[in-house]
Ligand SMILES: NC(=O)C1=CN([C@@H]2O[C@H](COP(=O)(O)OP(=O)(O)OC[C@H]3O[C@@H](n4cnc5c(N)ncnc54)[C@H](O)[C@@H]3O)[C@@H](O)[C@H]2O)[C@@H](O)CC1
């Protein structure tokens with residue numbers, strides 16, 4: 033969808049491997065060599081010449097990759113010592129071939145022989161890959177525990193050993209990796225917050241699996257990455273501010289006017305032709321002084337919003353940042369639902385109001401975009417025991433209410449009414465700071481005003497918000513960056 037890459041299951045990956053082997057065609061051992069070379073090229077971006085490396089290999093194809101990786105590293109004059117953890121008598125065919133291609137492999141055939149790995153600087157984990165069938169236990173679990181206890185940096189091939197590819201893992205022995213270099217696609221498991229301890233960072237390398245075949249697989253999950261820029265339309269040479277829509281931001285309360293300023297400024301920066309900001313009276317001078325590019329309309333009340341302005345002239349509306357949940361403000365949301373006939377973004381206190389008046393959920397306008405963080409989402413739909421359950425509820429909510437949910441987290445997920453789920457890959461923990469969500473709301477509303485469809489606006493907005501956050505973190509550091517740094521680095525080309 034939209035040219036974004038599908039996320040596929042372990043089973044579908046096996047099918048893609050087999051299809052590529054048969055149709056490219058390429059032998060499976062050459063495909064393994066390609067994957068291992070891609071892994072090595074990725075990790076060699078860093079100087080490993082003085083590192084003492086252990087490559088811990090299993091008996092399947094992940095182990096085969098490991099043995100090939102050890103050999104390729106050695107050919108670069110890097111000290112890489114391969115260990116074969118023989119938890120099964122028979123090696124997979126390609127693992128056996130790679131075993132034979134190495135001069136020296138330390139074979140470990142029982143728990144008692146597991147070496148102390150603490151003398152190594154780097155451990156390459158090639159024990160188990162996407163072929164994991166059950167929780168690791170016994171010999172395999174002990175090896176995983178030894179890797180974790182080593183204190184060495186750990187790079188995992190394809191997926192940390194012991195981690196299930198497509199579902200939540202409730203096991204005690206899973207490799208805690210600093211980096212995963214994954215083949216062709218990130219795995220579904222990379223997007224579960226529960227797996228944070230096992231995956232500090234992941235990257236994907238292309239190993240030439242058949243892309244057309246992968247995209248034809250039945251999957252409703254997508255990677256939201258730089259490919260989203262295909263959706264961004266160029267601005268026409270002969271255009272004027274009227275060509276790019278008029279957005280209305282409804283936000284702010286006494287003591288919360290910063291939210292109104294941030295959300296309105298972000299809306300302008302996302303390219304909206306005109307932005308009007310509707311705020312309580314106390315916000316008039318604040319907004320006019322800090323954001324001269326926006327127009328300002330005020331409520332009759334001084335401290336908080338109690339009514340709505342005329343809505344007819346706007347192309348999109350964003351509501352919620354810093355709005356507060358004063359009893360006089362609550363009815364504004366239901367009134368908006370009755371009167372609105374343009375795309376809308378519901379955020380922050382607009383969502384808190386929804387969770388105090390759950391009957392309002394049934395009235396959410398079709399195609400509305402909701403941007404809750406996890407706590408706000410749970411307040412609306414109930415607590416989920418894990419991310420998998422929450423993603424299901426998110427998809428269900430979108431389908432049932434025909435709306436888009438942007439569930440904000442380290443990997444923000446976006447669900448649409450057709451049941452698709454998109455996982456964002458931009459952004460960083462520096463963005464967990466006050467005002468960052470207000471900025472996102474402004475960006476998405478601004479894109480809606482320019483007549484992007486709601487799902488396009490959500491995808492472009494979420495990705496570029498994260499990207500701007502990444503530039504801000506690079507400039508100021510994750511600790512020091514603040515929400516306005518995200519706005520200042522926004523660049524939707
Ligand atoms: N198939 C292909 O063409 C390619 C596969 N590649 C690699 O192959 C991996 C998948 O290989 P495999 O399918 O052989 O699977 P794995 O290497 O993940 O492991 C499979 C072996 O482990 C055993 N096993 C599974 N769970 C276990 C557990 N909990 N305790 C003990 N033993 C267990 C299985 O019975 C089998 O013998 C990928 O992750 C990737 O690294 C790459 O080489 C790229 C090409």
Ligand SMILES: [K+]
Pocket residue numbers: 094157158159160161188189190191192193
């Ligand atoms: K692995």
